[in-house]
Amino acid sequence: LQLKAQLGGDEGKHVFVLKTAKETLTGKYGEDSKLIYDLKDQGGELLSLRYDLTVPFARYLALNKITNIKRYHIAKVYRRDNPAMTRGRYREFYQCDFDIAGQYDAMIPDAECLKIVYEILNELDLGDFRIKVNDRRILDGMFAVCGVPDEKFRTICSTVDKLDKMAWEDVKKEMVNEKGLSEDVADRIGEYVSMQGGQDLAERLLQDPKLSQNKQAFAGLTDMKLLFSYLELFQVTDKVVFDLSLARGLDYYTGVIYEAILSQTIPASVSTPAEQNGADEAGVSVGSVAGGGRYDGLVGMFDPKGRKVPCVGVSIGIERIFSIMEQKAETSSEKVRTTETQVLVASAQKNLLEERLKLTSQLWNAGIKAEVLYKKNPKLLSQLQHCEETGIPLVAILGEQELKDGVVKLRNVASREEVDVPRADLVDEIKKRTL
Amino acid sequence: LQLKAQLGGDEGKHVFVLKTAKETLTGKYGEDSKLIYDLKDQGGELLSLRYDLTVPFARYLALNKITNIKRYHIAKVYRRDNPAMTRGRYREFYQCDFDIAGQYDAMIPDAECLKIVYEILNELDLGDFRIKVNDRRILDGMFAVCGVPDEKFRTICSTVDKLDKMAWEDVKKEMVNEKGLSEDVADRIGEYVSMQGGQDLAERLLQDPKLSQNKQAFAGLTDMKLLFSYLELFQVTDKVVFDLSLARGLDYYTGVIYEAILSQTIPASVSTPAEQNGADEAGVSVGSVAGGGRYDGLVGMFDPKGRKVPCVGVSIGIERIFSIMEQKAETSSEKVRTTETQVLVASAQKNLLEERLKLTSQLWNAGIKAEVLYKKNPKLLSQLQHCEETGIPLVAILGEQELKDGVVKLRNVASREEVDVPRADLVDEIKKRTL
Numbered sequence: 001l002q003l004k005a006q007l008g009g010d011e012g013k014h015v016f017v018l019k020t021a022k023e024t025l026t027g028k029y030g031e032d033s034k035l036i037y038d039l040k041d042q043g044g045e046l047l048s049l050r051y052d053l054t055v056p057f058a059r060y061l062a063l064n065k066i067t068n069i070k071r072y073h074i075a076k077v078y079r080r081d082n083p084a085m086t087r088g089r090y091r092e093f094y095q096c097d098f099d100i101a102g103q104y105d106a107m108i109p110d111a112e113c114l115k116i117v118y119e120i121l122n123e124l125d126l127g128d129f130r131i132k133v134n135d136r137r138i139l140d141g142m143f144a145v146c147g148v149p150d151e152k153f154r155t156i157c158s159t160v161d162k163l164d165k166m167a168w169e170d171v172k173k174e175m176v177n178e179k180g181l182s183e184d185v186a187d188r189i190g191e192y193v194s195m196q197g198g199q200d201l202a203e204r205l206l207q208d209p210k211l212s213q214n215k216q217a218f219a220g221l222t223d224m225k226l227l228f229s230y231l232e233l234f235q236v237t238d239k240v241v242f243d244l245s246l247a248r249g250l251d252y253y254t255g256v257i258y259e260a261i262l263s264q265t266i267p268a269s270v271s272t273p274a275e276q277n278g279a280d281e282a283g284v285s286v287g288s289v290a291g292g293g294r295y296d297g298l299v300g301m302f303d304p305k306g307r308k309v310p311c312v313g314v315s316i317g318i319e320r321i322f323s324i325m326e327q328k329a330e331t332s333s334e335k336v337r338t339t340e341t342q343v344l345v346a347s348a349q350k351n352l353l354e355e356r357l358k359l360t361s362q363l364w365n366a367g368i369k370a371e372v373l374y375k376k377n378p379k380l381l382s383q384l385q386h387c388e389e390t391g392i393p394l395v396a397i398l399g400e401q402e403l404k405d406g407v408v409k410l411r412n413v414a415s416r417e418e419v420d421v422p423r424a425d426l427v428d429e430i431k432k433r434t435l
Numbered sequence: 436l437q438l439k440a441q442l443g444g445d446e447g448k449h450v451f452v453l454k455t456a457k458e459t460l461t462g463k464y465g466e467d468s469k470l471i472y473d474l475k476d477q478g479g480e481l482l483s484l485r486y487d488l489t490v491p492f493a494r495y496l497a498l499n500k501i502t503n504i505k506r507y508h509i510a511k512v513y514r515r516d517n518p519a520m521t522r523g524r525y526r527e528f529y530q531c532d533f534d535i536a537g538q539y540d541a542m543i544p545d546a547e548c549l550k551i552v553y554e555i556l557n558e559l560d561l562g563d564f565r566i567k568v569n570d571r572r573i574l575d576g577m578f579a580v581c582g583v584p585d586e587k588f589r590t591i592c593s594t595v596d597k598l599d600k601m602a603w604e605d606v607k608k609e610m611v612n613e614k615g616l617s618e619d620v621a622d623r624i625g626e627y628v629s630m631q632g633g634q635d636l637a638e639r640l641l642q643d644p645k646l647s648q649n650k651q652a653f654a655g656l657t658d659m660k661l662l663f664s665y666l667e668l669f670q671v672t673d674k675v676v677f678d679l680s681l682a683r684g685l686d687y688y689t690g691v692i693y694e695a696i697l698s699q700t701i702p703a704s705v706s707t708p709a710e711q712n713g714a715d716e717a718g719v720s721v722g723s724v725a726g727g728g729r730y731d732g733l734v735g736m737f738d739p740k741g742r743k744v745p746c747v748g749v750s751i752g753i754e755r756i757f758s759i760m761e762q763k764a765e766t767s768s769e770k771v772r773t774t775e776t777q778v779l780v781a782s783a784q785k786n787l788l789e790e791r792l793k794l795t796s797q798l799w800n801a802g803i804k805a806e807v808l809y810k811k812n813p814k815l816l817s818q819l820q821h822c823e824e825t826g827i828p829l830v831a832i833l834g835e836q837e838l839k840d841g842v843v844k845l846r847n848v849a850s851r852e853e854v855d856v857p858r859a860d861l862v863d864e865i866k867k868r869t870l
Contacts, residue, residue, distance in 0.1 A: 104809030108792070112809075115796065233792045235800075357543070357668045361550065365670075374539030374547075 049078035053097040054252070054295065054313060061101055062302035067309050068102040070109075074318070090319060099313030101299070107223055110256050110294060111230035113314045117260050117290050118236040120316060126324055128263040129289075131239055134246040135224055136253050136293070138205075141217020142244070145210045146188035148181065154251060155179055160193060161247035164261075164288070168194070193245040199228035201242050220255070227256065248291060256312065257293030262324070289324075290316040337391030341371045342434040346383040347398045353377070355398050359408070363396075366427040370396075387413045394430060484513035488532040489687070489730065489748060496536055497737030502744050503537040505544075509753070525754060534748030536734070542658055545691050545729060546665035548749045552695050552725050553671040555751065561759055563698040564724075566674055569681040570659055571688050571728070573640075576652020577679065580645045581623035583616065589686060590614055595628060596682035599696075599723070603629070628680040634663035636677050655690070662691065683726060691747065692728030697759070724759075725751045772826030776806045777869040781818040782833045788812070790833050794843070798831075801862040805831075822848045829865060 050056050053073050061069070074096045098116055100109035114131060121129045139160070143153050159174050168190055175181045175189070195201060202224040211217045224242060231237050248257045292314030299309035345360045347353075353376045363370035371392065373383055380397075387395055397409040397418075407420040410429060421429045485491050488508050496504070509531045533551055535544035549566060556564045574595070578588050594609050603625055610616045610624070630636060637659040646652045659677055666672050683692045727749030734744035780795045782788075788811050798805035806827065808818055815832075822830055832844040832853075842855040845864060856864045 100809075102809070105788075105811045108788075108807075108809040111792075115799070119799070229789075230792055233789055234796045353540075353543075354664075354668055357546075357665055361669045364550070364554070372543075374535075374537070374543040376540045 051079065052077050052315065053095055054099070054315065055298065057097065057099055057313075058295070058298040058309075058311065059302045061299045061309055061311075062307075066101070070100045072096065072098045093317070093319040096316040096318050097313055098316075099311055101309050101311040103310055107227045107230055107256075110227055110312050111234060113292060113312055114227075114231060114240060114258060115234045115236055117258070117314055117316070118234075118239060121239075121260060121262075121289070124321060124325065126262055126289075126321065126328075129239060129260055130241055130263070131236075131258055131260045131290075132241050132243040132246040133224070133227070133256065133258045134243055135220035135256050137216040137220035137255060138224065138244070139247060141211060141214035141220065142189070142192050144214055145217070146192070147185045148189070152179060152181070156181070156189075157247045158249045160189070160245060161249045163193060163245040163247075195244045197242050198237055198240070199225055199232070199242075202228060223256065248293060252295045252298045253293040254296045255294035258291065258314070259288055260290040262287045262289055288317075289320050290314055339371075339390040339392060340369050341390065341392045342369045343371075343394040343396050343430050344383060344387050344392050345370055345372045345396050345398070346378075346380065348380040349399050350377045352398055355403060359396065359398060363427065363430070368427060368430050384413070394433060396426065396430075486514065487512050487750065488530055489534070489750065490733065492532065492534055492748075493730070493733040493744075493746065494737045496734045496744055496746075497742075501536070505535045507531065507533045528752075528754040531751040531753050532748055533751075534746055536744050536746040538745055542662040542665055542691075545658075545662055545747050546669060548727060548747055549662075549666060549675060549693060550669045550671055552693070552727075552749055552751070553669075553674060556674075556695060556697075556724070559756060559760065561697055561724075561756065561763075564674060564695055565676055565698070566671075566693055566695045566725075567676050567678040567681040568659070568662070568691065568693045569678055570655035570691050572651040572655035572690060573659065573679070574682060576646060576649035576655065577624070577627050579649055580652070581627070582620045583624070587614060587616070591616070591624070592682045593684045595624070595680060596684045598628060598680040598682075630679045631676050633672055633675070633677055634660055634667070637663060658691065683728060687730045687733045688728040689731045690729035693726065693749070694723055695725040697722045697724055723752075724755050725749055774806075774825040774827060775804050776825065776827045777804045778806070778829040778831050778865055779818060779822050779827050780805055780807045780831050780833070781813075781815065783815040784834050785812045787833055790838060794831065794833060798862065798865070803862060803865050819848070829868060831861065831865075 053075060057071075057073065060066070074094060076092055077095050078092050080091065098113065100112065102109075114133070117131055136157075139157060140153055143156060144150075148156055156175060156179060159171055159179060162174070163171055172183075172186045172190060175186045176183055181189075195205075197204070202221050206212050206218070206221045206225070212221065228237065228240075228242070231240055246257060246259055248259065292312070294310070294312040296308060296310040299311060300306045343363065345356045345363065347356055356372050360370050360372045373386065384395065386392070393413055395411040395413060397411060399409070402409055402420070405420070406423050408423060408426050409418050410421045410426070410433075411418045412433075488510060492506075492508065495501070509529060511527055512530050513527050515526065533548065535547065537544075549568070552566055571592075574592060575588055578591060579585075583591055591610060591614060594606055594614060597609070598606055607618075607621045607625060610621045611618055616624075630640075632639070637656050641647050641653070641656045641660070647656065663672065663675075663677070666675055681692060681694055683694065727747070729745070729747040731743060731745040734746060735741045778798065780791045780798065782791055791807050795805050795807045808821065819830065821827070828848055830846040830848060832846060834844070837844055837855070840855070841858050843858060843861050844853050845856045845861070845868075846853045847868075
C-alpha cells in the first residue's frame with residue numbers, strides 16, 4: 001500500500017483520461033474552454049496512446065543521446081483490449097518500469113533487474129512466486145537446430161509463449177496447423193521447451209552437441225550460466241528458474257527474457273464465473289505480474305545514425321499487484337489503516353475550535369501529521385469514532401482544565417489510556433509513540 | 436526535488452503521451468500490435484484529454500456517491516495552447532491538486548487549503564510570495580452594486596482577472612469597448628478592485644452601506660472575516676492578502692477563491708526576448724504557481740439527482756515550480772546531488788567482482804541504498820570519480836587484505852578519510868553516517 005501514495009492517492013487511480021468525454025468538460029471553464037484539447041484529429045497528426053513504457057524510454061534515450069542511465073518510471077499505458085477488470089486488468093493501467101541502459105560487462109545489470117523483481121515480490125508478501133528466465137538467442141538457436149525456417153522464428157516464438165496457458169498438445173497443433181511446421185520439427189521443439197532448471201541446465205545444454213554448435217544458442221547459454229552465478233551471489237536462485245518454454249511475444253527482445261509468476265490463485269468468491277477460464281485473455285498468463293528482458297536494438301531504431309545503446313529492463317504490473325493486495329486485505333480480518341494521520345486534535349467541550357486549530361497548526365509546523373474535525377463543536381464520541389474508523393492511533397484532547405494547566409490529554413485510541421502531557425513535550429511524545 | 440520522485444523520476448517527466456505518434460510504435464510489438472490504442476475515432480466516442488483535475492474529481496465523487504473526502508492527486512492535464520516552455524509552461528503538464536469535499540462548518544477547510552499552499556511555498560524556499568484571496572460572492576455583489584447587468588457578471592469577471600498582467604486602463608477599455616459597460620460602472624468597479632488588506636478590509640467593507648446590503652457580498656465578507664481569523668491561528672497572514680481584484684476566470688467557483696504568486700522574476704539569461712512580454716500568455720499571470728477556491732455546485736452537475744457536495748481545493752503548478760527550482764539550481768554554485776545512493780561498493784584490485792556483488796546484495800538486503808559499477812575490473816579512480824559526479828557520499832572498498840581481515844574500508848568521498856570497519860558493523864556505520 002506504500003506504493004499507492006506514489007500514484008497520487010488511491011482515488012486518483014480511477015479518474016481515467018480515456019473516459020473524459022467532451023460533454024463532461026463543456027460549460028465548466030468559461031472563456032478558458034477554447035484551451036481544452038480535443039483528440040479528434042486536431043493538428044492532423046496520427047496519434048496513439050503509449051502501449052508500454054519501454055519504447056518511449058528507448059526513443060527518449062535516442063533523442064537525447066543518452067548512453068548511460070538507470071531509472072524507474074511509474075506511468076499509465078493503454079491497451080485496446082477487453083480485459084478482466086476484477087483480476088486487475090484494464091485498458092488503461094499503471095506500469096512500473098525499471099531499466100538499465102549502457103555498455104557494461106555481461107549479465108551484471110541483468111542480474112540486478114532480477115534481484116529487484118525478487119525483492120519487490122518478496123517484500124509485498126504476495127505468497128510464493130517464480131521468475132522464469134530464458135534467452136532469445138537460446139530460443140532462436142533451438143528453433144534453428146530443430147529445423148524451423150528463419151522467417152518463422154518470431155511467429156513460432158509467439159506460439160511457444162502460449163505454453164503457460166495452453167497445453168503442449170494445443171500449442172503443437174497451432175505450430176503444425178496454423179504456422180505450417182512439420183510434426184517432426186514441432187516434436188523436437190516440444191522436447192526442449194519442457195526443460196527447466198538452473199545453472200546446471202545451462203551447463204548441460206552447453207554439452208548438447210547440436211545446440212552448442214549454434215553460435216546464438218552458445219552465446220545465450222554461456223550468458224545464462226554467468227547470470228546464474230551472479231544470481232547465486234544475490235541469493236535469489238530459490239525462485240529463479242531457467243525455463244526453455246518462456247518466449248515472450250514482443251519483437252524487441254534480443255537476449256535474456258524473464259517473467260515473474262505468482263503461485264497464488266484468486267479466490268473464487270472474487271472472480272466471476274465468466275473469468276474462471278483464464279485462457280480467454282490476450283497477452284499475459286494468469287499470475288504473471290512482471291516481465292522484461294534485454295533489448296539491445298531498440299534505441300538504435302530511433303537514432304538517426306543507428307547508434308545502439310544496450311538496455312535491459314523490467315515492467316511490473318502494479319495494477320495487477322494492487323488488485324491481489326486488495327483482495328488479500330478484503331479476505332483478511334485485519335483492519336487496513338486508511339490514513340497516515342498520527343494524531344487527531346480533539347476537544348470534549350464547546351467553543352474550543354480556535355484552540356484546536358492553533359494546536360493543529362503547531363503540530364503541522366513541527367512535522368506531525370495531525371488532523372482536526374472541521375466542526376465548531378464536535379462531540380468527543382464522534383471524534384473518537386473518527387479515529388477508530390480511519391486508524392488514527394492518538395488523540396490530543398484539549399479542555400478548559402488542560403489549557404489552564406498547560407497540558408494536553410494524550411489518548412491512545414487502541415488501549416484507551418490517557419495521560420496529561422505538557423504542551424512543550426507534546427511533539428516529542430507523539431513522535432516517540434508513532435515511530 | 437523530493438516531489439520529483441513521486442512523479443516517477445526526473446526522466447519520466449519528458450516522455451509525453453501526446454508525442455507518441457503512431458509510426459513510433461509500429462513494428463515493435465509483433466503480434467501484440469493489434470492492442471495499440473489508436474486515438475483516431477475508435478469506438479466512435481468524442482473524447483477530450485482532461486483540462487484539469489478538479490472536474491474529473493467532481494465527476495468521480497458524483498459517480499461514486501462520495502460525500503466526504505480529503506485527497507491529493509498528482510497527474511497530467513492538457514491545454515491546447517502555445518505556451519512558453521522555458522518558463523515551465525507546456526501543453527501537457529503535471530498538476531498537484533488538494534481538495535476537501537464535504538459539508539463542514541464554514542471556512543475551516545478553506546483555511547486548511549491556504550495553510551497548505553503557504554507551507555509548500557515556504558518549504559520549497561522559492562523566495563517571497565503572496566497568496567491573494569477573494570470571494571466570488573463579494574465580486575458578484577460588487578458587480579451588482581456597481582450596476583453591472585446580471586448576465587455580464589461572468590464575462591466581466593474574466594476581464595477583472597486580467598488585472599494581474601494588464602494595467603487598469605486597459606482592463607477598463609476592455610470592459611467599456613468590448614463588454615459594453617458604461618464608463619461610470621467601470622470606474623466604480625475600478626475603485627473596489629484597487630483595494631487590498633486583511634481582516635480589517637473585510638470589516639471595513641462590511642461597514643460599506645451599499646455593499647453590505649447586498650446579500651451575496653455580505654455573506655462573502657462575513658466568511659472572509661472568519662477565514663482571516665483562522666488564518667491568524669495558522670500563522671499565515673503575513674503572506675495572505677484579501678485582494679478585490681482577484682477574479683479567476685473559471686466558471687465553477689462559488690465562494691472563496693485564491694491564487695499564489697511568487698515575487699521572484701526569472702533571470703533574463705534564461706527567458707528569451709520573445710517571452711519578456713508576459714501578457715502573451717493565456718490564463719495565468721507571470722509568477723502564479725497555485726490557485727483554487729470553493730466549488731460547491733460542480734459535484735451536483737454530475738449527479739443524476741443533482742445532490743450537492745460542497746468542495747474546496749487548490750491546484751499547484753508543479754512543472755512551473757520545478758522550472759524555477761531548476762533555474763535556481765543552475766545559477767547556484769552548489770552541486771545538486773543526482774542520486775539517493777548512500778554507498779558505492781568498490782574495489783582497488785582485480786577479480787573481486789563476485790565479492791563486490793555479494794556485499795552489494797547484503798547491503799541491499801539490509802535496506803542500504805548501494806550501487807556497484809557494472810564492470811568486472813573497474814579502476815579505483817573511475818569508481819571514486821563516479822561518486823564525485825553523482826554525489827554518492829560513501830565508498831565501501833574491498834581488497835584482498837580487507838577480505839582476509841573481515842573488514843571493509845569505508846571512505847568518505849568529501850573528506851577522503853578512510854577507516855576499516857568490521858563487516859558486521861558496516862550496515863550500522865553506513866546508517867549512522869547517512870542519517
